[in-house]
Amino acid sequence: MNIINKLKEVSKYVLILMLVLSYASCNLDETQTVTTLNNLVWEDDFNTNGTLDASKWAYNIGTGDNGWGNNELQYYRSENVKVQDGMLHITAKKENFQGAGYTSGRILTKGLYEQKFGRIEARIKLPFGKGYWPAFWMLGANLQEGVETPDDPSTVFWPLAGEIDIMEYLGNKPTTVLGSVHGPGYSGGEAVSKAYTLMNDRFDTGFHVFGIEWGENYINYYVDNVLYNQITPADVSGEWVFNKPYFIILNMAIGGNLPGSPNSETVFPQTMIIDYVKVYQ
Amino acid sequence: MRNNNLFSLRNFAMLALLGIVTTSCERELSQEAELAGYPTNAEVFIDAFSSGLEYYPFAGSKMTAFSVDTEIKYQGKASMRFDVPNFGDPEGAFAGAIFRDDNGGRNLSGYDVLTFWAKSSKAATINDIGFGQDFGENKFQVSKQGLRLTTNWVKYTIPIPMASKLTKESGLMWFAEGPEGGDGYSFWIDELKFEKLGTVAQLRPAIQNGEHIITDSFIGVNVKVAGLIQTFNLVSGIDQTIAVAANYYQFLSSDPSVAKVSESGVVEVISEGTAVITATLGELEASGSLTIKSRGYFVFPTKPTRASSNVISIFSDHYNNTPVDFYNGYWQPYQTTLSADFSVNGDQILNYTNFNFVGIQFANPIVDATQKANLHFDLYIPGVVPSNFDFLVTIVDFGPDQASGGGDDTRKQLFVRKSASIVANAWMPIEFSLSSTVRNNVGQIIFENINFSSLRNIYLDNIYFYN
Numbered sequence: 001m002n003i004i005n006k007l008k009e010v011s012k013y014v015l016i017l018m019l020v021l022s023y024a025s026c027n028l029d030e031t032q033t034v035t036t037l038n039n040l041v042w043e044d045d046f047n048t049n050g051t052l053d054a055s056k057w058a059y060n061i062g063t064g065d066n067g068w069g070n071n072e073l074q075y076y077r078s079e080n081v082k083v084q085d086g087m088l089h090i091t092a093k094k095e096n097f098q099g100a101g102y103t104s105g106r107i108l109t110k111g112l113y114e115q116k117f118g119r120i121e122a123r124i125k126l127p128f129g130k131g132y133w134p135a136f137w138m139l140g141a142n143l144q145e146g147v148e149t150p151d152d153p154s155t156v157f158w159p160l161a162g163e164i165d166i167m168e169y170l171g172n173k174p175t176t177v178l179g180s181v182h183g184p185g186y187s188g189g190e191a192v193s194k195a196y197t198l199m200n201d202r203f204d205t206g207f208h209v210f211g212i213e214w215g216e217n218y219i220n221y222y223v224d225n226v227l228y229n230q231i232t233p234a235d236v237s238g239e240w241v242f243n244k245p246y247f248i249i250l251n252m253a254i255g256g257n258l259p260g261s262p263n264s265e266t267v268f269p270q271t272m273i274i275d276y277v278k279v280y281q
Numbered sequence: 282m283r284n285n286n287l288f289s290l291r292n293f294a295m296l297a298l299l300g301i302v303t304t305s306c307e308r309e310l311s312q313e314a315e316l317a318g319y320p321t322n323a324e325v326f327i328d329a330f331s332s333g334l335e336y337y338p339f340a341g342s343k344m345t346a347f348s349v350d351t352e353i354k355y356q357g358k359a360s361m362r363f364d365v366p367n368f369g370d371p372e373g374a375f376a377g378a379i380f381r382d383d384n385g386g387r388n389l390s391g392y393d394v395l396t397f398w399a400k401s402s403k404a405a406t407i408n409d410i411g412f413g414q415d416f417g418e419n420k421f422q423v424s425k426q427g428l429r430l431t432t433n434w435v436k437y438t439i440p441i442p443m444a445s446k447l448t449k450e451s452g453l454m455w456f457a458e459g460p461e462g463g464d465g466y467s468f469w470i471d472e473l474k475f476e477k478l479g480t481v482a483q484l485r486p487a488i489q490n491g492e493h494i495i496t497d498s499f500i501g502v503n504v505k506v507a508g509l510i511q512t513f514n515l516v517s518g519i520d521q522t523i524a525v526a527a528n529y530y531q532f533l534s535s536d537p538s539v540a541k542v543s544e545s546g547v548v549e550v551i552s553e554g555t556a557v558i559t560a561t562l563g564e565l566e567a568s569g570s571l572t573i574k575s576r577g578y579f580v581f582p583t584k585p586t587r588a589s590s591n592v593i594s595i596f597s598d599h600y601n602n603t604p605v606d607f608y609n610g611y612w613q614p615y616q617t618t619l620s621a622d623f624s625v626n627g628d629q630i631l632n633y634t635n636f637n638f639v640g641i642q643f644a645n646p647i648v649d650a651t652q653k654a655n656l657h658f659d660l661y662i663p664g665v666v667p668s669n670f671d672f673l674v675t676i677v678d679f680g681p682d683q684a685s686g687g688g689d690d691t692r693k694q695l696f697v698r699k700s701a702s703i704v705a706n707a708w709m710p711i712e713f714s715l716s717s718t719v720r721n722n723v724g725q726i727i728f729e730n731i732n733f734s735s736l737r738n739i740y741l742d743n744i745y746f747y748n
Binding site for chain 2 (some may be wrong): 115128129170171172174198201202267
């Protein structure tokens with residue numbers, strides 16, 4: 001936050017300088033420094049049609065506990081996840097399955113690829129309409145599933161295990177995404193979060209790049225070529241739990257606490273289309 | 282290091298912004314030049330009439346309903362004020378007008394919405410508001426029907442279905458609104474302009490309101506594709522549906538030898554058979570369709586032979602009809618009956634669809650049927666006669682006040698019961714005598730399903746009184 005304030009102070013001088021420069025020439029320098037890490041260490045470009053690469057991804061199936069902790073309405077199935085035309089398709093359908101009113105998909109790299117620090121980004125086209133809640137996010141690799149045992153120090157549960165939401169999106173706010181962290185003392189509604197809103201564009205009409213550049217004691221959030229937030233230990237009200245490995249998750253939830261349920265206008269089925277997921281160091 | 286990153290970002294954002302707003306980029310200039318022809322002025326009314334803008338109220342509307350208000354405005358110096366008249370206002374029954382560019386039109390192809398701020402003196406719903414009505418062909422008319430206003434200023438967005446069509450549009454805004462519950466009220470519009478938002482998306486066009494309609498028809502029939510609507514998703518995440526003109530669409534017939542469809546969505550039935558009318562809007566396929574089931578040549582009812590001096594005609598191509606107020610009163614809230622009237626080789630046929638009851642009124646002047654105290658009409662039931670067919674015709678005499686209601690109305694009920702002579706797909710001449718009562722102030726005929734009859738589709742022709 002301090003950095004941002006300093007920027008505001010100097011911005012008017014920058015503006016004057018830039019006015020002079022821009023009238024002189026139309027040659028814009030398009031190489032802004034949003035990211036600094038460019039050594040590709042892991043990727044899935046989704047270029048092989050069919051099912052997922054099992055060496056990179058696993059599925060979460062079912063409804064989790066209490067709708068994955070959020071009263072979500074969907075049942076996750078592997079059938080709703082497909083690779084075609086060089087893209088990963090996660091499709092949400094309105095259909096009754098195993099007591100749920102919707103089906104969708106959720107995949108993760110847990111146990112297959114877990115990473116501490118780096119630049120993690122994906123290029124994604126999102127759906128629209130109330131109830132859609134797609135996300136590109138990470139959970140701490142030492143997360144323990146199931147019921148917490150308070151006296152056992154070897155078990156680390158959410159939110160102590162930590163969560164980095166690179167991109168969350170609500171289909172009834174088609175121009176806005178959220179970037180957040182959850183940790184001990186700052187989770188759920190108290191997560192440290194910032195919204196990024198597109199001007200004159202939407203997230204459901206084309207592909208956009210969502211990423212973080214993450215290092216020791218900082219996480220920078222960017223969308224396309226705009227760096228819009230930085231979170232550091234000074235921004236969180238509890239322990240910083242992000243200097244350790246995390247795994248990647250892609251999913252599309254329907255309904256639940258954050259988006260609310262779909263309404264009569266919500267169009268089904270719709271697909272979250274992912275062009276690639278890349279990790280740089 | 283991190284500071285530097287953010288710094289670069291900010292610099293870049295400034296540069297990018299300036300690159301857009303300055304005029305130093307050759308490419309953008311030349312694009313502007315190619316669009317030359319009609320001005321691209323986006324402003325309709327900000328604080329005053331924009332260049333070329335003129336006000337043209339609708340016939341029958343209250344001409345003085347519009348004024349420029351310098352007291353109440355969203356911002357700037359003035360707003361557009363509209364005073365919707367009370368019911369019975371002698372100056373006009375409603376407020377309605379077009380605002381037209383009289384300099385020949387504007388090139389609106391670079392915009393994607395018409396926007397404005399509006400509020401009203403009480404919560405109200407404007408019947409129709411949009412653009413593209415020019416008192417000419419209204420080729421690219423758009424209407425948001427039922428726009429809800431509040432007493433607070435709210436920004437409204439009316440999407441342009443296909444901006445590339447609007448290279449010479451003079452209809453910059455139009456509206457029509459009547460009293461609400463008999464009472465007039467006022468509403469204000471400010472900062473009326475076209476904009477390029479880039480945030481209106483997910484266009485979903487439809488014909489026949491997105492439904493698959495199947496209709497019986499005949500050679501020579503002309504019907505118009507109806508229910509032309511498009512749904513957009515606004516930046517708020519809320520869908521908005523607008524009614525649009527046929528010229529935005531391209532229509533297609535699955536079998537042009539059975540039925541062909543014009544650019545303006547008029548279907549002409551040519552031969553016996555089935556044809557499905559569908560439409561596209563640019564690359565998008567419109568939902569809904571109109572299936573024409575042509576039964577071949579239309580069989581007209583037997584031509585009336587009574588001398589015209591012995592007839593007072595309500596609906597016939599063979600007599601001069603008395604003035605008729607309406608052939609469908611659309612009586613709310615219980616009437617479901619719609620009109621799908623058609624003509625075959627110029628001969629008009631009344632077609633009532635989704636029928637439960639319908640009234641025809643002819644009270645200006647009233648009909649004196651005392652000397653012609655018999656009713657004739659020709660009835661045609663396409664498809665099948667429902668097993669529970671039961672049909673009532675009511676003649677309403679408005680009494681000495683010659684107006685509906687007033688405590689002096691009398692009614693004569695005429696029953697058409699199910700019998701062997703009630704058949705489908707053939708004209709049935711039906712005649713009744715009214716002679717048992719005085720009929721000198723007849724103002725209405727009401728056709729009605731009774732006893733839960735499930736008759737839904739009828740044709741009527743040659744409705745007249747005779748002696």
